[in-house]
Amino acid sequence: MTTPKQLSKRERNLSDIRDRAIPVAERIVLDEGVEALSARRLAREIGISVGSLYNAFGDLDAVVSAVISKSARLMSDVLRTAAEAPGGDRLQKVIAIGEAYLGFALENPMRWWLLFEFRPNLTLDERARAYQMGLLDMLITVGEGNPKSDTHRQFFLMLWASVHGLVSLACRPTIVAIEPEVARRFLSEMVISGFERFPPE
Amino acid sequence: MTTPKQLSKRERNLSDIRDRAIPVAERIVLDEGVEALSARRLAREIGISVGSLYNAFGDLDAVVSAVISKSARLMSDVLRTAAEAPGGDRLQKVIAIGEAYLGFALENPMRWWLLFEFRPNLTLDERARAYQMGLLDMLITVGEGNPKSDTHRQFFLMLWASVHGLVSLACRPTIVAIEPEVARRFLSEMVISGFERFPPE
Numbered sequence: 001m002t003t004p005k006q007l008s009k010r011e012r013n014l015s016d017i018r019d020r021a022i023p024v025a026e027r028i029v030l031d032e033g034v035e036a037l038s039a040r041r042l043a044r045e046i047g048i049s050v051g052s053l054y055n056a057f058g059d060l061d062a063v064v065s066a067v068i069s070k071s072a073r074l075m076s077d078v079l080r081t082a083a084e085a086p087g088g089d090r091l092q093k094v095i096a097i098g099e100a101y102l103g104f105a106l107e108n109p110m111r112w113w114l115l116f117e118f119r120p121n122l123t124l125d126e127r128a129r130a131y132q133m134g135l136l137d138m139l140i141t142v143g144e145g146n147p148k149s150d151t152h153r154q155f156f157l158m159l160w161a162s163v164h165g166l167v168s169l170a171c172r173p174t175i176v177a178i179e180p181e182v183a184r185r186f187l188s189e190m191v192i193s194g195f196e197r198f199p200p201e
Numbered sequence: 202m203t204t205p206k207q208l209s210k211r212e213r214n215l216s217d218i219r220d221r222a223i224p225v226a227e228r229i230v231l232d233e234g235v236e237a238l239s240a241r242r243l244a245r246e247i248g249i250s251v252g253s254l255y256n257a258f259g260d261l262d263a264v265v266s267a268v269i270s271k272s273a274r275l276m277s278d279v280l281r282t283a284a285e286a287p288g289g290d291r292l293q294k295v296i297a298i299g300e301a302y303l304g305f306a307l308e309n310p311m312r313w314w315l316l317f318e319f320r321p322n323l324t325l326d327e328r329a330r331a332y333q334m335g336l337l338d339m340l341i342t343v344g345e346g347n348p349k350s351d352t353h354r355q356f357f358l359m360l361w362a363s364v365h366g367l368v369s370l371a372c373r374p375t376i377v378a379i380e381p382e383v384a385r386r387f388l389s390e391m392v393i394s395g396f397e398r399f400p401p402e
Contacts, residue, residue, distance in 0.1 A: 154383065161387075162391065164369070165364065166363065167366075168365070190363065197394055
C-alpha cells in the first residue's frame with residue numbers, strides 16, 4: 001500500500017488559492033460574461049496578489065478552463081441522471097437524455113456557450129476528448145448499441161449532432177433561432193426517426 | 202419622381218469613415234479575434250480620432266455588427282449559389298445547400314462563430330430575423346415545399362437544425378468534435394432520411 005504523497009506547505013497554499021478562486025471566477029463568468037473576468041479583479045475579490053494568482057494557475061486561461069471543466073461535470077451529471085432514471089425502453093431513455101441536454105442548455109446558456117461555443121480556435125485536448133468519448137459511450141450503452149462497432153459509434157454521434165443542432169439553435173437567439181417549445185416537440189421525433197434507421201453492426 | 206436625398210458634408214464624411222473602418226475591423230476580427238478589436242486601435246489604423254470613430258458608429262458593437270452583417274451576406278451568397286446551380290432534383294439541391302453550409306463553416310470558422318456563436322446573450326433583431334426567414338424560404342422553395350404551410354416550415358427548420366448541429370460540431374474541435382470528412386459523408390444521409398419523412402402540408 002502507498003500513502004498519498006504529502007503536499008508541501010507551498011503546494012497546499014496554491015491548492016487553497018485554486019479552491020477559493022474557482023467559485024468566484026465562476027460567479028463572475030456566469031453573471032457577467034467571460035470578458036468581465038480579469039486577473040486583477042479575481043485576485044482582489046479573493047484578497048490575494050495578482051502574482052499569487054498567477055503562481056496558482058499559470059495564466060487566466062487556466063482559470064477559465066477550470067470553470068469550463070466544472071460545467072462539463074455538471075452537464076455530465078444531468079445527462080447521466082436522465083440515463084439512469086428507472087423505466088422506459090431504449091428509445092425513451094435516449095429521448096430523456098436528449099431532453100436533459102436541451103434542459104441543461106436552456107437553464108445554463110452561459111455554461112453551454114463555454115462548453116461548445118467559446119473560442120473559435122480552441123484545440124481539443126486529451127481530457128476533453130476522453131470526456132466526449134465517455135458521454136458517447138453512455139449514449140451507445142443506453143441506446144443498446146455496440147460500443148465496439150464503428151457503424152454504431154457513428155450512428156450515435158450523428159444522432160447527437162442532430163440533437164445538438166436543435167438545442168444550440170433553441171437555447172438562444174442567433175440568426176436561425178428555434179423556439180424552445182418547438183425544439184422540445186421535435187427532439188423526440190428526431191430520435192424516433194433516427195432509430196427507424198438503426199444500422200446493423 | 203423623387204431625387205435621392207442629398208447627403209450633407211458631415212453625413213458624407215461619416216459614411217466615408219464607415220466605409221474605411223469596416224474592412225480594417227474585419228481584418229482584425231478575422232485574423233486576431235474579436236477581442237483584438239478596440240476603438241483606439243481601429244481609429245489609429247485608419248488615421249482618425251477615436252471621437253470621429255464613435256461619431257460614425259455610435260459604439261464598437263456597431264462596428265462588430267457591420268462585420269457580422271458582411272459575414273451574413275457572404276454566407277447567403279454561398280448558399281444561394283449552391284441553390285441556383287443547374288441540374289439535380291430537389292433532394293440533390295438541398296444536399297448541395299447543406300454541403301455549401303458545411304463548406305462555408307470549414308473555410309470561414311471565424312465568420313461562422315460570429316454568426317452563430319458569438320455572444321451567449323444576443324437578442325435577435327428584426328433584420329436578423331428577416332435574414333433567417335429569407336434563407337428558410339429559399340430552402341423551402343428549393344426543397345419544393347409550401348412556404349405557407351406551417352408543417353413544411355417546421356420540417357425544413359428541423360432539417361436545417363440537424364445539419365447545423367453536424368456542421369457546428371465539425372467546423373472546429375469542441376467537447377464533441379466530428380471529423381469534417383465524416384460530417385460530409387453523413388450530411389447527405391441526414392437529408393435523404395429526412396426527406397423520407399417529408400410531411401403532407
